[in-house]
Amino acid sequence: MISTAAEQRDRRARILLLSPALLLVICFLVLPLCIIVVYSFLTPGTYGGVIWDFSFESYIQFLFERDLFDDTLVFSSAYLQIYFRSFVQALVTTIACFLIGFPTAWYIATLPERKKYMWVLLITVPYWINLLIRTIAMLFLVRNEGPLNYALIASGLIDEPIKIAYTNYGVGIGLIYTYLPFMVLPLYAAIERFDFRLVEASYDLYANRWIILRKIIFPLIVPGIVAGSLLVFIPSLGSFIAPDLLGGGKNLMIGNLIALQFQGSRNWPFGSAAAVILMTVVLCALMLYIRQQGRNRLQLH
Amino acid sequence: MASSVFAVNGISITKTWGAGSSAVTALNDVSIAIEDNEFFTLLGPSGCGKTTLLRCIAGFEQLTAGRILLFDEEIDHLPPNKRPVNTVFQHYALFPHMSVADNISFSLRMLKRGDQEIRQTVGKMLDLVHMSEYADRRPTQLSGGQQQRVALARALASHPKVLLLDEPLSALDLKLRQQMRVELKQLQEETGITFIFVTHDQEEALTMSDRIAVMSDGRIQQTGAPVEIYEHPVSHFVADFIGETNFLEAAIQSVDIDSAHCRLVGGARLTARLTTPKQPGDRVTISVRPEKVLLTAKSGVSGNRDGRIDGIVERLVYLGTDTHYQVRLDQQTTLLARIQNSAESAKFGENDAVSVVVDQSACSVLAD
Numbered sequence: 001m002i003s004t005a006a007e008q009r010d011r012r013a014r015i016l017l018l019s020p021a022l023l024l025v026i027c028f029l030v031l032p033l034c035i036i037v038v039y040s041f042l043t044p045g046t047y048g049g050v051i052w053d054f055s056f057e058s059y060i061q062f063l064f065e066r067d068l069f070d071d072t073l074v075f076s077s078a079y080l081q082i083y084f085r086s087f088v089q090a091l092v093t094t095i096a097c098f099l100i101g102f103p104t105a106w107y108i109a110t111l112p113e114r115k116k117y118m119w120v121l122l123i124t125v126p127y128w129i130n131l132l133i134r135t136i137a138m139l140f141l142v143r144n145e146g147p148l149n150y151a152l153i154a155s156g157l158i159d160e161p162i163k164i165a166y167t168n169y170g171v172g173i174g175l176i177y178t179y180l181p182f183m184v185l186p187l188y189a190a191i192e193r194f195d196f197r198l199v200e201a202s203y204d205l206y207a208n209r210w211i212i213l214r215k216i217i218f219p220l221i222v223p224g225i226v227a228g229s230l231l232v233f234i235p236s237l238g239s240f241i242a243p244d245l246l247g248g249g250k251n252l253m254i255g256n257l258i259a260l261q262f263q264g265s266r267n268w269p270f271g272s273a274a275a276v277i278l279m280t281v282v283l284c285a286l287m288l289y290i291r292q293q294g295r296n297r298l299q300l301h
Numbered sequence: 302m303a304s305s306v307f308a309v310n311g312i313s314i315t316k317t318w319g320a321g322s323s324a325v326t327a328l329n330d331v332s333i334a335i336e337d338n339e340f341f342t343l344l345g346p347s348g349c350g351k352t353t354l355l356r357c358i359a360g361f362e363q364l365t366a367g368r369i370l371l372f373d374e375e376i377d378h379l380p381p382n383k384r385p386v387n388t389v390f391q392h393y394a395l396f397p398h399m400s401v402a403d404n405i406s407f408s409l410r411m412l413k414r415g416d417q418e419i420r421q422t423v424g425k426m427l428d429l430v431h432m433s434e435y436a437d438r439r440p441t442q443l444s445g446g447q448q449q450r451v452a453l454a455r456a457l458a459s460h461p462k463v464l465l466l467d468e469p470l471s472a473l474d475l476k477l478r479q480q481m482r483v484e485l486k487q488l489q490e491e492t493g494i495t496f497i498f499v500t501h502d503q504e505e506a507l508t509m510s511d512r513i514a515v516m517s518d519g520r521i522q523q524t525g526a527p528v529e530i531y532e533h534p535v536s537h538f539v540a541d542f543i544g545e546t547n548f549l550e551a552a553i554q555s556v557d558i559d560s561a562h563c564r565l566v567g568g569a570r571l572t573a574r575l576t577t578p579k580q581p582g583d584r585v586t587i588s589v590r591p592e593k594v595l596l597t598a599k600s601g602v603s604g605n606r607d608g609r610i611d612g613i614v615e616r617l618v619y620l621g622t623d624t625h626y627q628v629r630l631d632q633q634t635t636l637l638a639r640i641q642n643s644a645e646s647a648k649f650g651e652n653d654a655v656s657v658v659v660d661q662s663a664c665s666v667l668a669d
Contacts, residue, residue, distance in 0.1 A: 195394070197390060197392065197394040198394050198396060200361055200381070200388075200390070200394065201388070201390060201394035201395075201396070202396070202407070203361075203380070203381045203382050204359060204360075204361075204381045204382070204387055204388045205382075205387065205407050205408035205411060205455070205456075205459070206382045206383075206408050206411035206412050206459070207382055207407070207411045208382055211411065216396060219398045220397070220398055
């Protein structure tokens with residue numbers, strides 16, 4: 001193909017426009033990722049850091065326990081359980097965020113124009129305060145001696161405080177609270193684009209409210225549901241602060257496991273391997289989804 | 302009339318939005334009786350309440366007061382999905398994630414009809430609107446006219462008792478619009494379903510309707526056959542909204558059964574059709590359609606005979622098939638005459654003295 005000078009200039013201008021972002025991504029995303037991947041194949045140093053000896057040990061350690069005496073490998077599901085637990089926790093968080101977020105997003109999207117922006121702004125208000133501080137505040141709120149339990153006992157509804165802090169429920173509440181806006185905003189954007197005349201049309205054609213929701217509204221706001229779910233699920237899966245503070249670090253989640261390897265355990269290669277495995281699983285799932293979507297779209301046409 | 306059952310019978314329908322001083326009245330005590338198998342048009346400018354009335358019949362709006370009967374059954378308490386009426390929406394509102402066939406079968410699936418019946422009906426509907434080859438397409442892959450046809454088929458599929466059409470042609474270009482008018486009328490005759498058609502386009506209303514209700518300010522101004530509405534408007538609004546017209550100020554001199562002898566301000570005498578009760582001596586306005594008048598050279602006879610008004614051609618505009626003459630009758634009054642440019646029609650120039658000949662059938666005394 002022959003490209004004219006004008007086309008070349010055009011292409012150069014485009015690359016120039018992109019270059020700051022590209023530079024940033026290369027320096028602070030691609031390079032660190034490469035370091036993590038490389039580290040996961042090295043040997044841990046005694047006091048942290050790595051020794052430059054190539055080894056699969058970190059990945060072996062993920063699935064097997066090495067016998068102290070005869071070095072045989074025994075399958076161990078301890079780490080898989082952590083991943084599974086994190087996965088379930090993230091899934092529950094995503095579903096809960098959707099159930100809470102959908103009515104909220106619907107409400108905002110159907111408000112008059114002027115009020116809409118006020119509400120969208122309100123949704124983002126929590127982000128004006130540091131996440132750590134918000135999570136600690138949440139901890140104070142739900143702990144056994146906290147105002148929530150105090151109020152419930154004082155009102156006579158319960159005799160014993162409900163254990164929320166330092167349980168999986170506490171972690172769940174923390175995660176939902178943290179990631180709810182990530183669900184609400186994409187859902188809001190999708191619902192805002194939704195043509196409400198379609199609701200009238202289906203209502204007119206003998207559909208009841210439940211069918212309208214299932215057959216008309218949900219299929220047409222799928223992009224928003226998917227975006228919101230990804231934005232909640234992926235960070236929940238690797239979240240660190242909520243499990244650490246609200247879970248008390250009792251039931252390890254992926255985030256805690258990785259953090260532990262770089263702090264107490266001083267096993268950087270294993271921490272890196274845990275991160276690489278998490279990333280690989282998420283990326284594979286995403287790619288499968290995208291390919292499926294592409295196939296669906298092809299079928300449409 | 303007592304024995305016939307109306308397809309739609311609206312009784313004293315009032316619809317207001319808001320409350321107190323900011324309340325807006327969209328429909329003000331509207332009563333309307335639409336007969337079975339009728340192509341009925343609600344015609345009026347935007348904001349006249351015609352769409353609100355349609356939405357009240359469909360069930361999208363709750364009545365503030367009044368009742369709506371559908372074939373003698375009260376429906377105003379029912380939600381839209383329980384009313385056996387369907388709507389063709391202004392912008393079609395086709396389901397973009399469904400094929401044409403799935404759009405058409407939607408209502409049948411909601412009504413839990415059998416697969417066999419659904420398949421047959423969809424086939425029949427596709428045939429009816431000449432869209433058989435497009436059954437598997439998505440609405441976004443269709444042109445405006447094709448989407449229009451699918452919307453019609455979708456609304457007709459469950460064989461509703463009444464079909465409501467909310468300005469369905471307004472999004473189409475002129476050529477297509479003219480073609481769809483014919484098709485719509487045919488469709489109504491083939492299916493035998495009562496059509497209630499909302500439009501602001503008087504030409505659309507005149508060409509398709511069996512009867513027209515002209516609306517303004519939340520009230521029905523006049524109901525009647527197109528000829529009736531056009532040739533004998535009862536009010537300023539109807540006369541002005543439908544086609545061009547001349548308004549002549551006059552005083553009634555004597556009244557017959559259905560006509561009134563009037564005297565214009567300039568002294569000329571006219572006999573005009575009378576549909577509202579008036580007394581001799583009343584000051585009235587007479588509507589005269591510009592294409593119903595004739596121009597002749599001024600007769601030698603002095604004074605004005607009945608139906609003949611002298612004037613001077615002030616301006617003329619040549620329009621190909623017609624010529625528009627603006628004739629000054631007296632100091633305050635001019636009259637527009639639209640004369641067809643046929644071989645035998647006389648030609649006049651500016652400042653020619655002419656006589657305007659107005660037949661009784663061309664004049665209507667307006668109620669207001």
